[in-house]
Amino acid sequence: MKRVFSGVQPTGNIHLGNYLGALVQFPELQQDNECLYCIVDEHAITVPQDPKELKKHILDVAALYIAVGIDPKKSIVFVQSEVSAHAELGWILICASNTGELFRMTQFKAKSHGKESVGTGLLTYPALMAADILLYDTDIVPVGNDQKQHIELTRDLAIRVNNKYGKTFVVPDGRFLKAGARIMALDDPTAKMSKSAVNEMSRISLLDEPSKIKKAIMRATTDSEGSVRFDMENKPGISNLMNIYSAFSGKSLEDIEKDYEGHGYGDFKKDLVELTVDGLAPIKAHYEEIRYSDELVRTLHEGAERADAIAQKTMKRVREKFGLGLE
16 A cells, blocks of 8 residues: 655635645545545744644644545544654755755745745745655655645655665655646635635635625626636636536536536526535534544544654654664
């Protein structure tokens, strides 16, 4: 069996972009692979966080993991900071990386643009992300298409260390959804859907009420043409909504175009509201069953123990290769 690792930051409710871009793959992968799914709370503190809110969001994400179909009996579900080897290997990989490649990371450039100074963690967190992956001899990393550059850096660091010290890390492969899986902001389809966007109508979160989902979709940016046709370059708004429709209905973009030939955006959006509400209802119901249960916390503690057992084997090998510690 191949080993799978992926993680989500606990910085607010998971939205459709997170879900359709990455999480939808998670339950499927656990059927034939050994999977580790992490709540990466150490990544969250690259920007200031309210400690009480952060702790709450850790449990929110853990409950959503299970609600979308991850089975803790088949997969290891745990919190990053509960396994200290993440931070230890993160430092080692910071030392193995160089500033040039970190400054070139697209997300760092975007988040630091126009600012005189930013937190060092925003620059170095890709090395921590690489540590998250390499710590578990990961073969497959299911992530959104926007994470390709981070996977490339992880591979580069693994190969660099292996070339210098001998075989130390498994070189992982990213598993990305096909083109179209990236869900964009509803108010600006040229920008990706984001938890941190000021406009709440720019996104749909997995726990949103039906009324909020309806309002966000009905207000979503389209164009003046009025025809339901997929063209991401010239019609990004309706194309983005079609991607959501396709994900929930299982229909191809071509079939959606045929179904709505001669219909305006109003009919399409009303049907999309119904599809989205129905698609998210089971997730929300399962989430509410487990979010405040003792079982959820117990599952995370057990997951951390299982993850740590794997991580310590890797760290023993890494320390020996780098010459760290005593014999």
